[in-house]
Amino acid sequence: MLVLGIESSCDETGVALYENGVGLIAHVLFSQVATHAAYGGVVPELASRDHIQKLLPLIGQLLTQSQRTLAEIQGIAYTRGPGLSGALLVGAAFAQSLAFARKLPCVGIHHMEGHLLSPLLEQNQPEFPFLALIVSGGHTLLVKVQALGDYEVLGESLDDAAGEAFDKTAKLMGLAYPGGPLLAKLAEQGDAMRYALPRPLLHRADLMFSFSGLKTAVAQLIDKEDLRCVKVQADIAASFQAAVIDVLVAKTLKAVKQTGLQQVVVSGGVSANVWLRTQLQAGLTQLGAKAFYPRLEFCTDNGAMIAFAGCLRLAAGQVSEFDFSVKPRWSLNELRL
Amino acid sequence: MQLLAIETSSDACSVALYQQGALLVHEAIMPKQHSQQLLPMIDALLAEGQTSLTACDAIAFGRGPGSFTGVRMAAGVAQGLAFGVNRPVIPISTLAAIAWQARVTDLQTYLLATLDARMHELYWAVYRLAANGLEEIQAESLTSYQDLRHFLKQAPFESPVICGPGWAAYAPKEEVCWQLAAPVLPSARSIAELAALNWHQRIDPADALPRYVRDKVAVMATIK
Structure with missing residues (x-):
């Protein structure tokens, strides 16, 4: 199963393709650090405005780079929380709508689950x-x-x-x-x-x-x-x-x-x-x-960990249909498979 | 021509299906419920229209001004749907939608569309009926009520019909000298109708972005 992962919980827009049995196909990231530097911290509204501008061009880049097409994607995963609500909503709305349009299974991922599973993307894994x-x-x-x-x-x-x-x-x-x-x-x-x-x-x-x-x-x-x-x-x-x-x-x-x-x-x-x-x-x-x-570039926020966690959950049969509400606060303890 | 239209810039959430001139509309007032209800509403609308997303020629959305989160949601959904079925997007102004809803048959009448922008300001624009729906007479602006009144006093046209909920939010009760239309919220109905009239304005999904009008949203840190 080829899964598109989308991360937009804070100040990085990340997208990736992961395929089970094959591994990470490609990933692309845009960091907003320069946007927020002038303000001395992340400005949530500016972060959201940037995500909606960057998301689709990044996906275009991802497909070009991996020489894959939209038609090959079999599942979609996105960060549902925790994070900035406006920023999360951009990825969630887009991901669920794309899944709706293509009739694909879709799942919202806990951002921290992405982080804690990220070393499983490496050769040397626990x-x-x-x-x-x-x-x-x-x-x-x-x-x-x-x-x-x-x-x-x-x-x-x-x-x-x-x-x-x-x-x-x-x-x-x-x-x-x-x-x-x-x-x-x-x-x-x-x-x-x-x-x-x-x-x-x-x-x-x-x-x-x-x-x-x-x-x-x-x-x-x-x-x-x-x-x-x-x-x-x-x-x-x-x-x-x-x-x-x-x-x-x-x-x-x-x-x-x-x-x-x-x-x-x-x-x-x-x-x-x-x-x-x-x-x-x-x-x-x-x-x-x-x-x-995880490798250094995956220590910080990225789409690869979301595509990976999403692939595991979709392969286990989990889907969250049509609902793109987000969870800015969300404890890992609440998660189930 | 078949179009799907989405409008989520206010507490109202609406979707419309334009099929060869006929219109199906589903709408409801649902503060903070849009993210849960929007896609199921689209699903039900397409089912009622006995059609599918792939049969749509374009996706239209209310691109603002309005709630920042709301217009971004509409843009995100429009992008996702349109990219998914490889169709173009038609962004429509929410102020134009309001003016369209309050339109009168007299072509010489000016329409002042208003929305409450909060923080003691209004989003507003002036239109007149035209062949492609509406002609924009005064571009979308963000000002105080006093500055809008000042503009109207100096404007080169007769007192317009005032529409949208922005005016009533700030105008003193005793202001009776204005022609007021019912203060309706933007609806996917008018987004769909305007999109059908502006078919040439379709764009690539990646360019389907919100128009916020209020662009100053943060203060730069003072460099010591």
């Missing part, structure tokens, strides 16, 4: 059951993945997502938007031991996260220190990054011990962070466990 750490600008989740559609959220952030903390802290430090990756780059030259920042909820028995207090601690630090000094900037960045990563790694290792699961999928924009990968690797090796990552 087998069910496994643990998933999803860290992005919008989410920080530890999930127990029993099988397709059987997920238990073990921990999540009570306030800011990890990537959001990176971006907000970068903004406090005067870095350009989106600052998270710039802050991580700056941290490479810094001394992570120079400033003692809190490790929120580190010693709590549960697997919850909290990152908003850390951002406040950095704000206080910035007031005291001279940010014009490059060394100070790098040391603050390194100290902040170490604090976030320490908590992410500690909670993930705790989850490995609690569940006994030896395979950990790491996905989402922050999963590209080098320090996170190094620290997690060290910790997991000690426990005899192993990490699985």
Whole structure:
């Protein structure tokens, strides 16, 4: 079954073709980062306006690139939530209408299911059951993945997502938007031991996260220190990054011990962070466990993961006909196959 | 000629099927239900017309102005349907649709179509009946009620028939000197009729985009 996947939950328009038995055929992505940079954050209305302009041209590009035709597509999948409602609605309305016109099965996919299954697009892939750490600008989740559609959220952030903390802290430090990756780059030259920042909820028995207090601690630090000094900037960045990563790694290792699961999928924009990968690797090796990552370009939002998750669900007989309502808030716990 | 028309720019949701001059219309007021009801409505409409989407020569949609989400939904559905059956799209102004609904037979009469744009502003445009439906006399605008009144005072035409729900939302109750049509919402009925009259305006589905009129929707961050 050849499945078209459409992702439009935030500030990237992604489309892809996946065929079961064959694999990923092609994928195309348009990132709106430049549009939102001038505003210092994602403007939902502008994101929606951009999605409706880019979606169909991207699908045209996808078909040309893969040398496939519309007539060959046998199923359609789109991101139904969570995300920005107006942005989600563009992909949902288009996908369901295209499916209606071509009389094809269609399914709405949970964006985080896309992320946590994305390492299954790679050669080196985990087998069910496994643990998933999803860290992005919008989410920080530890999930127990029993099988397709059987997920238990073990921990999540009570306030800011990890990537959001990176971006907000970068903004406090005067870095350009989106600052998270710039802050991580700056941290490479810094001394992570120079400033003692809190490790929120580190010693709590549960697997919850909290990152908003850390951002406040950095704000206080910035007031005291001279940010014009490059060394100070790098040391603050390194100290902040170490604090976030320490908590992410500690909670993930705790989850490995609690569940006994030896395979950990790491996905989402922050999963590209080098320090996170190094620290997690060290910790997991000690426990005899192993990490699985999607390729770098699939760490962030993309259509490939939606086409893939959609293909699995459609192959299992799931369809959502005619209804293109979206779910801006949607817990993974609610999912079934 | 067979056309399918979609209109979702307001709380009303309507679909119309134009078949060789005959018109079938399904409509309902359904705030926030459009995304669940629109495709089932189209399905029922096509069934009643004993036809299919592939038998349609084009898809028409109300391209705004109106609710941003609503007009984007109409554009997304029109794009999906049209791309799916390889047909062109005909975008129709929601203000023109309102004027068309309130049209009078006198060709010299001007029609002022209005919609409530919220934030103390109206979307409006002025039309006159013409061979291809409507002739646009004053392009779609976004202004306060006061600025619209100012425009009307200086306008080179006699007081127009005022239609659409925008005017009543801002005009003081004592304003009796105007000719008012019933404040109807845009309907797929008039979208279909105008599309049939503007057959030459069909475009590629990828170009079937909303026209928001209000383009300033965010404030740039101040660069420190």
